[in-house]
Amino acid sequence: MLCELKVENLALIETLHLRFDRHHDDGGGDALVVLTGETGAGKSIMMRAIDLLSGGRGSVDWIRSGAESCSVEALFAVDEHYQALRSRLAEGGFGDDTDLLIKRIIGRNGRSRFYINGSLATARIVAEICFHLLSVAGQHDHQQLLQPALHLDFLDLLSDNAQPLQAFKTRYDDWRTARQQLEELRNREQQREQRRDFLIFQIGEIDEISPEIGEDEALSHERGRLKHGEALIRLSRQCYDLLAAPITEQLSIVRKNLEQMREMDPDLDKLSEELSSYSYLAEDFSARLRSYHEGLENDPVRLEQVNARLDILQGLKRKYGENLELVFDFREKAQQELDMLENLDREIEEQRLTTERLEQDAMAAADELSKLRRKAAADMERAMAAELDSLNLARAAIEVRFAAVEHTPEALRPAGFDRVEFFFTANPGEPPRPLAKVASGGELSRLMLAFKCLLARRDMVETVIFDEVDTGIGGEAAESVARKIQELADHHQVICITHLPQIAARGTEHFRVEKRLSRGRTLTSVSHLSEEERVAELARMLAGDSVTRQTEAWARELLDKGKKAA
Numbered sequence: 001m002l003c004e005l006k007v008e009n010l011a012l013i014e015t016l017h018l019r020f021d022r023h024h025d026d027g028g029g030d031a032l033v034v035l036t037g038e039t040g041a042g043k044s045i046m047m048r049a050i051d052l053l054s055g056g057r058g059s060v061d062w063i064r065s066g067a068e069s070c071s072v073e074a075l076f077a078v079d080e081h082y083q084a085l086r087s088r089l090a091e092g093g094f095g096d097d098t099d100l101l102i103k104r105i106i107g108r109n110g111r112s113r114f115y116i117n118g119s120l121a122t123a124r125i126v127a128e129i130c131f132h133l134l135s136v137a138g139q140h141d142h143q144q145l146l147q148p149a150l151h152l153d154f155l156d157l158l159s160d161n162a163q164p165l166q167a168f169k170t171r172y173d174d175w176r177t178a179r180q181q182l183e184e185l186r187n188r189e190q191q192r193e194q195r196r197d198f199l200i201f202q203i204g205e206i207d208e209i210s211p212e213i214g215e216d217e218a219l220s221h222e223r224g225r226l227k228h229g230e231a232l233i234r235l236s237r238q239c240y241d242l243l244a245a246p247i248t249e250q251l252s253i254v255r256k257n258l259e260q261m262r263e264m265d266p267d268l269d270k271l272s273e274e275l276s277s278y279s280y281l282a283e284d285f286s287a288r289l290r291s292y293h294e295g296l297e298n299d300p301v302r303l304e305q306v307n308a309r310l311d312i313l314q315g316l317k318r319k320y321g322e323n324l325e326l327v328f329d330f331r332e333k334a335q336q337e338l339d340m341l342e343n344l345d346r347e348i349e350e351q352r353l354t355t356e357r358l359e360q361d362a363m364a365a366a367d368e369l370s371k372l373r374r375k376a377a378a379d380m381e382r383a384m385a386a387e388l389d390s391l392n393l394a395r396a397a398i399e400v401r402f403a404a405v406e407h408t409p410e411a412l413r414p415a416g417f418d419r420v421e422f423f424f425t426a427n428p429g430e431p432p433r434p435l436a437k438v439a440s441g442g443e444l445s446r447l448m449l450a451f452k453c454l455l456a457r458r459d460m461v462e463t464v465i466f467d468e469v470d471t472g473i474g475g476e477a478a479e480s481v482a483r484k485i486q487e488l489a490d491h492h493q494v495i496c497i498t499h500l501p502q503i504a505a506r507g508t509e510h511f512r513v514e515k516r517l518s519r520g521r522t523l524t525s526v527s528h529l530s531e532e533e534r535v536a537e538l539a540r541m542l543a544g545d546s547v548t549r550q551t552e553a554w555a556r557e558l559l560d561k562g563k564k565a566a
Helices: 043-053 083-091 123-131 141-146 148-158 162-190 192-209 215-227 229-264 266-295 300-320 324-342 344-390 441-458 475-489 531-543 549-565
Strands: 002-010 013-019 031-036 069-077 099-107 112-116 119-121 134-137 397-402 420-425 463-467 493-497 509-518 521-528
Touching (some): 013 521, 043 069, 043 134, 043 493, 099 123, 112 123, 141 148, 141 441, 148 344, 148 441, 162 192, 192 324, 215 300, 324 344, 344 397, 441 463
Parallel strands (some): 134 463
Antiparallel strands (some): 397 420, 509 521
16 A cells, blocks of 8 residues: 655645555554645646656656756555565565555656665556556546447456456467468569579579689789789899899808808807808898799780779679678578578468468457457446446446457457447436447546446555546535445545545545645645544535535534544
């Protein structure tokens, strides 16, 4: 349950700290917390804070003027029977304690930070956690009932079909993926011959040229020598002539003389060895220059051949890759695709059989889901009848009607075969008609409340929040709505923002939301009301500014009645 809520610098709220952990004096039930106040006092800001805390989209415009950030944090008590939730928290590294603290901060730079038990978390994880903690019914939620496209979602929410629905969706997605792959293969089959001829041409062109990796680089080097062949021959010959005759011959004489001198003077051993090495190196350089010179050629025909070959290789690179390695890679992939095209008929047949099998699996799962939904629809009609009876709609009836749909693959949708619409009648003797056409605003509010009560009983959510679900309701219907909300509070923590004194009088805790002026600025504040303050607030709700002793007496009577009912 929600134990504490703290808000700072959000819209008109400067700082707010609410505690919801007070209990009935007699220890019975959970809690019914009511928040009341004038229209425009800031009750919607409370819902905005809850939405932000649950991972909803935020805006820097909501940060109070003059503040650098706004924050919302809440403390929840997680009972031991929430084992799945506590396991999820432990897996995320947020601990598994019975106290759960969630916090969100929005900065002026537009960035949000989420924390769970002091550790950073993502918006997705926070939304997932809050889904198991809170159920919120807003004042405009009943408008969803006016959209037949959402009626199937309502039915699935109220049923125990979560696992069959997920099983069908998995099979449906597998079938759709297989069918798409089959369609792609058949499209390839239509283009196969054209593609096959093109691949054979590409492979043949590469094979005919027969390039070798590194060939282009070697030819580029050869072309450079051929282009400067005459100059290279002349210069290398000159170098050889200079080195071969005077230098090597003179070094040879020096080497021989030093060998004789070393025999006469041993101190010349090192000098003799070094000069001998230089002499042999000079002879080696001379031999290498001669070899290089003899290997040179000034051959215009060969240069033309090299240029032609390089042009051909460049053409390959322009078509198939930036270098010859990429050309070979292209050729290998083209060969693989060609092999696949040769085996395309067999692949199409295998994919067709797989698609048919997955189609049958999806249709069988959709058939099973339809059976479960029809049973769930009958259960929902009975449960809703009981709920509506307790909401002063004793003779009202809601029907779930299934459109006639032939169970074929063409009729299969992501939600299955079923198309449903709710029909409603509030008057005996009148046939049910589409809900969107006949229900009044007050009836829609009570219908949504009935749905939320059924969901709350089925869900493991501990805290249910109602935001002005009493819109369009008054008189005896208001009393029935108050009883229904109090009934729900017997096994849930219920927080209710309301304009109805009948609901407010039944609260185990009562908070008043109001605007006030402080240091020239407007603030929204929330205060916990004492017994006498509750009487005054109920009187205001009953008579506005025209409160009389009779109105106060009526307010006390409502409060006493609410206590007895609790």
